[in-house]
Amino acid sequence: MNGNTSPHPPLSDQDHLFWQESMRIAHQVMSKVPAPTQKDAVGRAIYQLQKRIVSATDSLYILRHHSKHFFDFDAASILRSLYDAMLQCMYILHDQ
Secondary structure, three states, X not given: XXXXXXXXXXXXXXXXXXXXXXXXXXXXXXXXXXOOOOOOHHHHHHHHHHHHHHHHHHHHHHHHHHOOOOOHHHHHHHHHHHHHHHHHHHHHHHHO
């Protein structure tokens, strides 16, 4: 599908569609979230974490579709960052 020489098997059409739809939805959601005001520290923090989550998902997509090297450890680090950002959001919202 992508013509690279990755050590990973190519994605199925269904997997490829899943990636594309997930990214489209994530970007669409972020475009609808209004930027928080300067006075809203919690809103600013959550907004930045949400942007980080969407960007990390984009990075995983790029690795999976364009990397010609073994990227499993890189992907695991990005997934760990995603998990951490989600936990930070939950803690911030819980404490509010």
